[in-house]
Amino acid sequence: MERLDDEAQRSLTRRCPPIRGREGLAYALDGREVVSYCSNDYLGLSQMPIEAADATGSGASRLVCGDLEVHRRVEARFAEWLGHEDAVLFPSGFQANASVLPCLLSKDDRVHSDRLNHASLIDGMRLSAAPRSLLEHLQPPKLGSREAAPRDWWVCESVFSMDGDGPSLGDLEGHLAGGGCLYLDEAHGLGLFAGGRGRGALLRARPTITVAPLGKAFGCAGAFVAGSKVACAWIRSHARGFVFSTGVSPMLAAAIEVQLERVRGPEGEALRGQLWRKVDRFRTRLGASHGQAFPALRSPIHPIVVGSNARALAISARLLDAGWHVQAIRPPTVPEGSARLRVTICAGHSLEQVDAFADDLLRCLEDA
Ligand SMILES: Cc1ncc(COP(=O)(O)O)c(C=O)c1O
Known part of the structure; x- marks a missing residue:
């Protein structure tokens, strides 16, 4: 279809990344074992076991x-x-x-x-x-x-x-x-x-x-x-x-x-404590030592705006090779010319992972 070809020309093709065997933030993607830095599961609660409810459907409006x-x-x-x-x-x-x-x-x-x-x-x-x-x-x-x-x-x-x-x-x-x-x-x-x-x-x-x-x-x-x-x-x-x-x-x-x-409850409080420790670590590693500017608001979301769609895809591909999944975010999700890597830090990352990811991210940004 012409419209899909046109989108491909502009590096705007989208696909659902086929994830397998997810365990926390780790999974297999396109034949690689990766750790996610693009999940919104900030506290890691999405994989908590839940006892089944007593019914599946509500039956009507x-x-x-x-x-x-x-x-x-x-x-x-x-x-x-x-x-x-x-x-x-x-x-x-x-x-x-x-x-x-x-x-x-x-x-x-x-x-x-x-x-x-x-x-x-x-x-x-x-x-x-x-x-x-x-x-x-x-x-x-x-x-x-x-x-x-x-x-x-x-x-x-x-x-x-x-x-x-x-x-x-x-x-x-x-x-x-x-x-x-x-x-x-x-x-x-x-x-x-x-x-x-x-x-x-x-x-x-x-x-x-x-x-x-x-x-x-x-x-x-x-x-x-x-x-x-x-x-x-x-x-x-x-x-x-x-x-x-x-x-x-x-x-x-x-x-x-x-x-x-x-x-x-206390479980949430403990997870929030873990989350902010990792967020602070990432910000310090990237911000203080490498001049990457982040919003003043402390949140798990870190936009790394790179501009062109093709460059965002190239950096995302390099990160995947290094074992990190960060999806390239392109228009219309963000305004034209502001394609980005949207890095999210979660409570489930280890401090060592945060350091290693930050170093690889900087290397990929310089290389691409
Ligand atoms: C700000 C905002 N509002 C609403 C939504 C939609 O929520 P849901 O994923 O539950 O449809 C999202 C999710 O992407 C969002 O980021």
């Missing part, structure tokens, strides 16, 4: 006859932990963003979107009736007059997935204090900050809506959307990805319940 006790229990526990009044469980973060934004935002609202927001947030805003303006990355919106409508929604990520940076807590608080609404996607913050509760938990006022995809540090899948009782009631009866979709599998809901206890 939650609004028909698929609303099970385990759904209601895990939603209540999550909302209480995060300090929101209520929470709604979705099958995925993409489904949550793509269906909650259109149902919450009306034509009488204004939505302000960070220009580097995740595709699911962009699609959700596109499907909504609210007029949208783009914000420079990490800049807060300017609020209009505060006489009721229109409401100004700031839609952003607490830790940007491809950049590892995030808005300042002062700006987020200022926006809320000024009467704005905040829709905060905590995909890469949940599990890591403030006892695992994400960066939003460090705010003096709650975000209006917190979205918490569970496929990253939670090592699971699915997503909570948390907010006021009124907002959640509206979402349950109007978000199309909730109304017209089979209720989350009870197997997944039961697994989420177990992971929630792990993340919020």
Whole structure:
């Protein structure tokens, strides 16, 4: 097909890397034994054994006859932990963003979107009736007059997935204090900050809506959307990805319940301690001694922007030869001309592995 040929010409071909025999961060890929530096399994929870739930499917949409006790229990526990009044469980973060934004935002609202927001947030805003303006990355919106409508929604990520940076807590608080609404996607913050509760938990006022995809540090899948009782009631009866979709599998809901206890308890705290030790080691090795600049926000995500798609692929291939898997990230995931290696450090890496990886990375960057 012509379009695929055209993409190949521009080094944009994508494929799912066929992984075999995964054990923690190690697996076989294309005939090599490698260690992953591109996983979002920051705490290593994705491979924790879980006892099977007592059923596989919920049988119908939650609004028909698929609303099970385990759904209601895990939603209540999550909302209480995060300090929101209520929470709604979705099958995925993409489904949550793509269906909650259109149902919450009306034509009488204004939505302000960070220009580097995740595709699911962009699609959700596109499907909504609210007029949208783009914000420079990490800049807060300017609020209009505060006489009721229109409401100004700031839609952003607490830790940007491809950049590892995030808005300042002062700006987020200022926006809320000024009467704005905040829709905060905590995909890469949940599990890591403030006892695992994400960066939003460090705010003096709650975000209006917190979205918490569970496929990253939670090592699971699915997503909570948390907010006021009124907002959640509206979402349950109007978000199309909730109304017209089979209720989350009870197997997944039961697994989420177990992971929630792990993340919020001493096990999570110990894993966070291990994670930050490895992150600091990597940053020191690459930053202090080799001048690699990283975002001020301490997170597991380290973008190494190399510019051209072909160069990103070449460095990724060299790293694979050295036994490290770091996927090249190219447009449209990141803006044109900013292809990168997105290096993620996880609790499960050993300090020796971090050192060896950092040295090989520097060598490959110089050679390619
Ligand atoms: C910021 C952000 N939001 C939402 C999602 C989508 O979440 P999920 O993987 O659960 O669909 C992702 C995942 O890539 C993400 O990085």
